[in-house]
Amino acid sequence: MAHKSETQATRRRWLLLSPAMFILLFAASGPLLIVVIYSFLTAGDYGGVVWSFSTDAWFNVVVERDFFDDTLSFSDAHLSIFWRSVKLSLMTTFVAFIVGFPTAYFIATRPKNSRDIWMLLIMIPFWTNLLIRTFAVMEIIRNEGVVNSVLVGLGIIDQPIQMLFTEFAITLGMFYVYLPLMVLPIYASMERFDFSLVEAAYDLYASRWRVLRRVIFPIVKPGVIAGSILVFVPSLGAYVTPRVLGGGKHLMLGNLIELQFGQGRNWPLGAALSITLLAIVMIALIFYVRSAGREEMSHG
Amino acid sequence: MAKSRAFDIRRQTGFVPIALACFVLLYLPIILLVIYSFNAGESIAIWEGFSLQWYVSAWQNDKVQDATILSLIIAASASVIATSAAVMAALATTRTRGFKGYTLVFAMINQPLMIPEIVTAVALLIFFAMIKVATGYTGLMYLIIAHSAFCIPFAYMPIRARLQGMDLNLEQAGADLYGTPWRVFRRVTLPQLWPGVLAGGMLAFVISLDDVVITEFVKSAGQDTLPTYMLGQMRRVITPEVNAISTALLAISVALVIAFYLLSKGGNQSTGRR
Amino acid sequence: MIEISGLTKTFGAGASAFLALDDINVEIRQNEFFTLLGPSGCGKTTLLRSIAGFVDPTSGSLTIEGQDVLALPPYARPVNTVFQNYALFPHMTVAENIGFGLEMQDRPKAEIKSVVDDMLELVQMTAMADRMTSQISGGQQQRVALARALAPKPKVLLLDEPLSALDFKLRKEMQIELKRLQSETGITFVFVTHDQEEALTMSDRIAVMSAGRILQIGGPKDIYDHPAERFVADFIGDTNFLDARIESVEGDTALLKLGSGNTIAARAVQGGATSGAVTLAVRPEHTTLTKDSALIDGVLENIVYFGTDTHYHVTLNGGGSFVVRKQNQPNIPEAFSIGEMVGVQFNAGVGQVLRD
Numbered sequence: 065m066a067h068k069s070e071t072q073a074t075r076r077r078w079l080l081l082s083p084a085m086f087i088l089l090f091a092a093s094g095p096l097l098i099v100v101i102y103s104f105l106t107a108g109d110y111g112g113v114v115w116s117f118s119t120d121a122w123f124n125v126v127v128e129r130d131f132f133d134d135t136l137s138f139s140d141a142h143l144s145i146f147w148r149s150v151k152l153s154l155m156t157t158f159v160a161f162i163v164g165f166p167t168a169y170f171i172a173t174r175p176k177n178s179r180d181i182w183m184l185l186i187m188i189p190f191w192t193n194l195l196i197r198t199f200a201v202m203e204i205i206r207n208e209g210v211v212n213s214v215l216v217g218l219g220i221i222d223q224p225i226q227m228l229f230t231e232f233a234i235t236l237g238m239f240y241v242y243l244p245l246m247v248l249p250i251y252a253s254m255e256r257f258d259f260s261l262v263e264a265a266y267d268l269y270a271s272r273w274r275v276l277r278r279v280i281f282p283i284v285k286p287g288v289i290a291g292s293i294l295v296f297v298p299s300l301g302a303y304v305t306p307r308v309l310g311g312g313k314h315l316m317l318g319n320l321i322e323l324q325f326g327q328g329r330n331w332p333l334g335a336a337l338s339i340t341l342l343a344i345v346m347i348a349l350i351f352y353v354r355s356a357g358r359e360e361m362s363h364g
Numbered sequence: 365m366a367k368s369r370a371f372d373i374r375r376q377t378g379f380v381p382i383a384l385a386c387f388v389l390l391y392l393p394i395i396l397l398v399i400y401s402f403n404a405g406e407s408i409a410i411w412e413g414f415s416l417q418w419y420v421s422a423w424q425n426d427k428v429q430d431a432t433i434l435s436l437i438i439a440a441s442a443s444v445i446a447t448s449a450a451v452m453a454a455l456a457t458t459r460t461r462g463f464k465g466y467t468l469v470f471a472m473i474n475q476p477l478m479i480p481e482i483v484t485a486v487a488l489l490i491f492f493a494m495i496k497v498a499t500g501y502t503g504l505m506y507l508i509i510a511h512s513a514f515c516i517p518f519a520y521m522p523i524r525a526r527l528q529g530m531d532l533n534l535e536q537a538g539a540d541l542y543g544t545p546w547r548v549f550r551r552v553t554l555p556q557l558w559p560g561v562l563a564g565g566m567l568a569f570v571i572s573l574d575d576v577v578i579t580e581f582v583k584s585a586g587q588d589t590l591p592t593y594m595l596g597q598m599r600r601v602i603t604p605e606v607n608a609i610s611t612a613l614l615a616i617s618v619a620l621v622i623a624f625y626l627l628s629k630g631g632n633q634s635t636g637r638r
Numbered sequence: 639m640i641e642i643s644g645l646t647k648t649f650g651a652g653a654s655a656f657l658a659l660d661d662i663n664v665e666i667r668q669n670e671f672f673t674l675l676g677p678s679g680c681g682k683t684t685l686l687r688s689i690a691g692f693v694d695p696t697s698g699s700l701t702i703e704g705q706d707v708l709a710l711p712p713y714a715r716p717v718n719t720v721f722q723n724y725a726l727f728p729h730m731t732v733a734e735n736i737g738f739g740l741e742m743q744d745r746p747k748a749e750i751k752s753v754v755d756d757m758l759e760l761v762q763m764t765a766m767a768d769r770m771t772s773q774i775s776g777g778q779q780q781r782v783a784l785a786r787a788l789a790p791k792p793k794v795l796l797l798d799e800p801l802s803a804l805d806f807k808l809r810k811e812m813q814i815e816l817k818r819l820q821s822e823t824g825i826t827f828v829f830v831t832h833d834q835e836e837a838l839t840m841s842d843r844i845a846v847m848s849a850g851r852i853l854q855i856g857g858p859k860d861i862y863d864h865p866a867e868r869f870v871a872d873f874i875g876d877t878n879f880l881d882a883r884i885e886s887v888e889g890d891t892a893l894l895k896l897g898s899g900n901t902i903a904a905r906a907v908q909g910g911a912t913s914g915a916v917t918l919a920v921r922p923e924h925t926t927l928t929k930d931s932a933l934i935d936g937v938l939e940n941i942v943y944f945g946t947d948t949h950y951h952v953t954l955n956g957g958g959s960f961v962v963r964k965q966n967q968p969n970i971p972e973a974f975s976i977g978e979m980v981g982v983q984f985n986a987g988v989g990q991v992l993r994d
Contacts, residue, residue, distance in 0.1 A: 081452070081456045083453075084453040085453075085472065087446075087512050088513050088516060091509045091510045093475055094491070095491035098491050098494075102490055112493070167387075169379050170382075170384075171383070173374040187625075188618055188621055191617055191620075192613075193574040193576075193591060193617060195576045203397060203607075240390075240393070263373055272376060301480025301483065303485075307595075308595075318577075322581075335486065338483045338486045341482070345478070345480055534727060536690075536692055536712065536719075536721070537726075537727070539691070539713045540690055540691075540712050540717075540739075540787075541786065542713045542714075543713055543738070544713055545713075556728065556729055
C-alpha cells in the first residue's frame with residue numbers, strides 16, 4: 065500500500081510539473097540544443113544555414129581565414145571583443161563591489177524596521193526597465209547632458225568631454241543597471257551577521273580596518289562572491305547597454321552575436337559564439353556553486 | 365542632549381557617504397529623465413519650461429499606441445500563463461522530500477535566470493524561424509510563449525517562498541476534518557497561497573513588460589512592443605517623447621513593485637504568528 | 639475501540655532505514671483517556687499520525703470499531719486531531735475554523751451554526767467567535783483547536799502534545815479542562831506527551847514508549863509503582879536500582895538476596911527471570927534512613943534540601959549509590975550529618991523486580 069501511494073504521488077507531481085516543463089522545454093531549454101547543432105552547420109549566403117556539417121564556425125570564433133590567400137591568423141576583431149567583454153565585465157564587477165559593499169553594510173546597520181525600506185529603494189530601479197535606465201544614463205553623459213553642461217557652466221572645462229560611446233560609458237551603464245544585484249546578496253549575508261563578533265574583535269585590540277578585514281569580510285564573503293557572479297554574468301552577456309551606450313563602436317560579445325544574425329549573416333558563427341558565451345558563464349556559475357556551497361541563488 | 369560619546373562598533377570610515385552617494389546615483393538619472401519628459405522644448409538637455417506636450421504627442425502616435433497595446437497583451441497573457449504554470453510547479457516541488465529529477469527540474473525552472481538573455485534570444489530566433497518556415501504562422505504566440513518561459517522563474521520564486529512558509533499542518537488539519545484533497549486545496553491552500561500568486565503574477569507582468577532582448581529577436585515584422593519601439597528610436601534624434609513613454613512605463617513598474625513589496629510583507633506578517 | 643496489532647513503520651530504506659514503530663500491539667478502549675508517553679523520537683507521534691492517517695504504516699493492522707482504516711485517507715477516518723501547534727487556519731475566523739469539519743462533511747448550514755455555537759460555549763469562546771485566529775491568545779487558540787476537532791463528534795480525538803506551547807499555569811488549567819471535556823463528551827482521547835506528570839495526572843491508562851516499541855501499558859499508579867522495565871522506572875519519577883539475586887518466586891512475589899546479604903520480598907515481574915541476577919527498583923520516597931544498620935548500609939554523602947522534602951545521598955558499602963527521600967516537617971532539626979554511617983530500610987513488597 066505504501067508503494068501505491070508513492071507512485072500516485074510521483075504521477076501527480078509530474079502532472080503538475082508538465083505545463084511549466086513544456087513551456088520551458090519549448091521556449092528555453094530545447095532551443096539551446098538547436099543552437100549547438102547550428103554551430104556545426106554551414107552558413108547560408110543570405111543568412112540561415114545549409115544543412116551540411118562544418119566546423120568552420122568554431123574555427124571562426126578565434127581564427128580568421130584570409131579572403132585572398134586562405135592563410136589562417138588569429139581573428140584580432142573577435143579576440144579584442146572577447147577581451148573587451150571580459151575586461152569591462154570585471155571592471156563593472158569591481159566598481160559594483162566598491163560601491164555595493166558599503167551600501168549593503170549601511171543598510172544592514174540601519175534599525176530593523178527601516179532596512180526593508182532601504183532595500184526597496186535598491187530594488188525599485190532593478191525592477192524597472194533596463195532599457196529606460198540605460199537611456200537615463202545616456203541622457204546624463206551626452207555632450208549636451210547634465211554632467212557636461214554643469215562642468216562647462218562652472219568653467220572647469222571649455223569643451224564637453226566625450227563620454228558617450230566610449231568604454232567608460234558602457235562600464236558606467238552596466239555598473240548602474242547591475243548594482244542592485246551586488247547589493248542584494250551582500251545584504252542578505254550581512255543581515256544575518258552577528259555584531260557581537262565585532263565587539264569581541266574590538267575587545268581583542270582590533271582596529272576598525274582590521275575588524276572589517278578579519279571579521280566582517282570573511283563572514284559575509286559568500287554574499288560577496290554571489291554578488292560578484294550575479295553582476296559578472298549578465299555583464300558578460302550584455303547586449304542593450306553596449307548597444308545604446310557604446311554606439312556600435314565598442315562591441316561586446318552580445319553585440320557580436322547579434323551581428324551574425326543581422327548584417328554578418330553567419331548564423332553558425334553566431335551559434336558558436338553563443339555557445340562560447342554560455343560556456344564562460346557556466347564556468348563562472350560552477351565556480352560560484354563550488355565556493356558558495358549549496359546556498360540557493362535568490363535572484364538573477 | 366549631550367552627544368553620546370560611546371564607541372560605535374558599527375561605524376566604518378567612509379561607508380555612509382559611499383552608501384548615500386550610491387542612492388543618489390541610482391535615482392539621479394531616473395529623476396532627470398522624468399523631469400525632462402515635461403520639457404516644453406525639443407531638447408533632453410536644455411530646460412525650456414513645463415509642458416505635457418510630449419505625453420500628448422506620444423499618446424497620439426499610432427506606433428506608440430500599437431506598441432502599448434501589444435506590450436499589454438503579451439504581458440497579460442504571459443504573466444497569466446507563467447503564473448499558472450508556476451503555481452503547479454511550486455506545488456509539485458515544494459514541501460516534498462527530494463525526488464528523482466529534482467535537480468533537473470530546478471535547473472530548468474531557473475534556466476532563464478542563469479543563461480544570458482542574448483543566448484536564449486538567439487536560440488529562439490533560430491528555433492522559431494524553423495517553425496515559421498514549417499507552418500507559415502507568424503502571429504503573436506511566439507512572443508507570448510517566449511515571454512511565458514522567462515517569466516516562469518520570477519512567478520515561481522514568490523509562490524514557492526509562500527508555500528515553504530506555509531504550515532504543512534494546516535492542510536493535514538483540513539484533511540483530518542474531512543476535506544478531500546481538492547476541497548482542502550480550494551479552501552485552505554489557495555487562500556493562503558494567494559498573496560504569493562498575486563506577487564508572482566505581478567513580477568511576471570513587470571518582467572514581460574520590460575523585456576527588450578528576447579522580444580527584439582523573436583518578433584516578426586510589425587510586432588514592436590514599447591521597449592523595442594524605444595530601442596529603435598534611440599538610433600535617431602531623441603526627443604522628450606521617449607522620456608514621456610519611459611516615465612509612463614516607469615510609473616507602472618514602480619507601482620507594481622511597491623504593491624509586490626507590500627503584498628509580500630503583509631503576507632509574511634499574517635503567517636508569522638508563532 | 640481501536641485495535642492495533644503488529645503495526646510497524648520504517649522510514650527510508652537500506653542502510654539509512656529508521657524503524658519508527660516496531661511491532662506495536664495495543665487496544666484502546668471506549669471512552670478512555672489513553673496516553674502515549676515517551677521521550678522525543680520514541681515513535682509516539684508516528685503512532686498517533688498512523689491512527690490519523692498521515693503516516694502510512696509499513697505493515698500491521700489498525701481498526702476502529704472493527705473497521706479497517708488503514709486503506710482510508712485521513713479525510714475518511716472518524717478521528718480528529720488537535721495539532722501540536724494547533725494548525726488553525728489563519729484566513730478564517732474562530733467560528734469558521736470550528737465549523738470547517740462540518741462544512742467539509744456537507745452538513746446543513748443551520749446544523750453547522752448550532753454545533754459551532756455549542757462548541758464555542760463548551761470551550762468558553764463565544765465572545766471570540768468572529769475574531770481571526772491570529773488575534774487571540776495561545777490558550778484561546780488551544781481551546782479553538784479543541785473545539786474544531788470536537789465539532790464533528792469524532793469517535794476518537796487525537797491530541798499531539800497540545801499543551802506543550804502553554805505556560806505552566808495555563809497548562810495546569812487546560813489539563814483539568816481536557817479531563818472535563820473528555821468526560822462530558824464521552825469521546826475516546828488518545829493523548830501524546832513527553833511530560834510524565836501530565837500523563838500521570840490525566841490518563842486512565844498510559845503506554846510508555848521507547849525506540850518504537852511499547853514497553854508497558856497500565857494505569858498511572860500501576861506504571862509508577864510497578865515499572866516493568868528499567869527504562870520505564872527511570873523515565874517516570876526517580877528510582878534507585880539495586881543489584882540482587884532471586885532466591886525464589888511465588889506468584890507475583892519474589893524473594894531476593896541483596897548485596898548486603900539481607901533478604902527482602904519484592905514484586906516479581908511478569909515474564910521475568912525466576913533465578914539469578916536481577917535489578918530491583920525502589921522509589922526514594924518508599925524508603926527511610928536509619929542511624930542503625932538496616933537492610934542495606936552505607937555512608938551519607940550529601941543532604942539536599944528541596945523545601946517539600948529532603949534527599950539523602952548514600953554511598954552503599956557494596957558500591958553504588960542510593961537516594962532516600964524524606965518529607966519535611968516544621969520545627970524538626972536535621973537528625974543526620976554528612977559522613978555518618980547510616981542504614982536504609984524499606985518494606986517487603988515495595989521494590990519491583992525489573993525485566994532486564
